[in-house]
Amino acid sequence: MEHEDMDALLSDDQLAGLGGGRLAYVKPMRSEEVNRLFPQAPAMQPGLKLFALLAADGSPIAVTQSRDAALANALENELELASLH
Template identity: 60%
Template sequence: MSAQALANLGEGQIAYVRAIRSDDLSRLFPQAPALQPGLDLFALLGADGTPILVTDSRNAAIANAWENDLTPVSVH
């Protein structure tokens, strides 16, 4: 399976939750305001890596996935 095919697998159905640091926020979410460095955050991303939202709570990221009819999976 190609990398592109793998990235499209689950598109529109699956989203993944990934722990990030506020230092990395601008890379995933360029429009996000600057935050204090060193904060632990959680990003919800589409199956293809498209950023959906960022929050300070893993549970909030998962709840948002369910609210948008996406099946959340965690990436460690």
């Protein structure tokens, strides 16, 4: 793969279409960050370690208190999980 290919960016629509719209990832986050992705979420105690399940384009799907619960939610919704580094 050429360096130029690695620098190419995908649009939100292209990201959303990855995996036929069935691709998601789990992102660790702090409770202070939750309202940015989940504006409807209730106020939470600061400093909690949480896990967000996000679609390939970054759209929020769910937030949980454990990584295992986020993974279970992905399986329940028949989503393919991507590993991000």
